[in-house]
Amino acid sequence: MRRLPPVLLKDGCSHDLISLIRTILAACKEISFRVGQGALSGVLGSTLDENIQGETQKKLDVLSNQLLKDILLESGYVKAIASEEEPGTVAGNPDAEYIVAFDPLDGSSNIDINSLVGTIFSIMRAPKDSDPADPNIFLQKGDQQVAAGYVLYGPSTMLALTTGQGTRIFTLDKTQGTFLLTQDFAKVPEQTKEFAINTSNQRHWQPAMQNYISDLLAGETGPRGRNFNMRWIAAMVGDVHRVLSRGGLFTYPQDTKNPEKPYKLRLLYEANPMAMLIEQAGGLASTGYERIMDIEPEQIHQRVAVILGSKEEVEACLSYHK
Numbered sequence: 001m002r003r004l005p006p007v008l009l010k011d012g013c014s015h016d017l018i019s020l021i022r023t024i025l026a027a028c029k030e031i032s033f034r035v036g037q038g039a040l041s042g043v044l045g046s047t048l049d050e051n052i053q054g055e056t057q058k059k060l061d062v063l064s065n066q067l068l069k070d071i072l073l074e075s076g077y078v079k080a081i082a083s084e085e086e087p088g089t090v091a092g093n094p095d096a097e098y099i100v101a102f103d104p105l106d107g108s109s110n111i112d113i114n115s116l117v118g119t120i121f122s123i124m125r126a127p128k129d130s131d132p133a134d135p136n137i138f139l140q141k142g143d144q145q146v147a148a149g150y151v152l153y154g155p156s157t158m159l160a161l162t163t164g165q166g167t168r169i170f171t172l173d174k175t176q177g178t179f180l181l182t183q184d185f186a187k188v189p190e191q192t193k194e195f196a197i198n199t200s201n202q203r204h205w206q207p208a209m210q211n212y213i214s215d216l217l218a219g220e221t222g223p224r225g226r227n228f229n230m231r232w233i234a235a236m237v238g239d240v241h242r243v244l245s246r247g248g249l250f251t252y253p254q255d256t257k258n259p260e261k262p263y264k265l266r267l268l269y270e271a272n273p274m275a276m277l278i279e280q281a282g283g284l285a286s287t288g289y290e291r292i293m294d295i296e297p298e299q300i301h302q303r304v305a306v307i308l309g310s311k312e313e314v315e316a317c318l319s320y321h322k
């Protein structure tokens with residue numbers, strides 16, 4: 001089975017980019033070990049702190065962030081980092097070519113129930129001669145990502161990675177500590193009968209999403225003329241992995257539950273990297289009104305509505321938003 005570095009070399013990735021991806025994965029292997037140790041690792045439960053977004057930080061959120069941050073900054077391969085768990089960006093090596101935005105631990109509410117969690121990352125080029133301390137260097141469209149991926153800490157630890165040449169899936173061989181290629185070019189089926197949404201928010205959705213989901217739920221007696229099944233892992237990384245594996249539509253739409261927070265998922269380190277992985281596998285990723293990777297970010301922790309997955313189903317959902 002092929003290992004990660006030769007695969008990336010064949011894709012024409014630079015040595016610095018390969019080293020950067022390997023550095024991220026070194027941290028992820030350590031996170032995978034800690035997640036696997038569960039209660040034995042002493043990192044279950046919450047801290048007494050909140051992150052910049054007012055969310056309670058779990059001990060594993062903090063630990064995962066620290067591991068990624070330390071390893072990346074020590075490596076010299078990053079000019080700066082941005083993380084869900086950091087209020088601002090953190091400067092690194094001024095001479096480095098790349099910047100990395102990450103969600104160190106996605107699906108925090110799953111940590112204490114031994115369910116799926118993961119790490120999501122987005123790699124971009126730092127603008128030429130830019131200041132590593134300038135947070136604006138992260139305000140790039142998703143289309144400018146050089147690479148994107150996630151590591152899913154499940155029954156097996158898996159990596160989904162794209163450098164713009166398709167989406168590949170690797171599995172961590174825990175006996176060797178190496179990621180081995182287990183699916184060369186993942187392809188999201190264009191059609192699906194599966195959708196993922198947190199329906200407890202239904203009364204807060206906009207009419208377009210209300211109508212779309214109600215037509216799915218009507219099944220074969222409704223306008224769609226067929227039955228749909230529903231899944232919700234409550235970790236985007238797990239839901240997107242299912243969509244990459246067998247298709248589906250995943251959405252966290254706009255809602256009016258909290259007028260100050262109309263969207264849940266973060267653009268730079270959740271929506272953009274997942275959009276790139278899904279598009280590179282033949283799927284679509286939209287807010288309902290525009291392609292996610294076309295959005296010009298205004299803030300590093302900006303949130304956005306997300307509708308992604310199987311091409312024909314995303315198009316069906318978008319037709320309700322016209």
Ligand SMILES: O=P(O)(O)OC[C@H]1O[C@](O)(COP(=O)(O)O)[C@@H](O)[C@@H]1O
Pocket residue numbers: 055084103105106107108109198234235236237252264
């Ligand atoms: O709790 P809800 O409303 O089901 O939200 C679940 C969503 O929130 C998230 O967990 C947010 O990610 P974090 O755990 O990194 O904050 C997504 O992964 C997931 O899709």
Ligand SMILES: [Mg+2]
Pocket residue numbers: 103105106107236270
């Ligand atoms: Mg997250």
Ligand SMILES: [Mg+2]
Pocket residue numbers: 061084103104105106107108
């Ligand atoms: Mg997180």
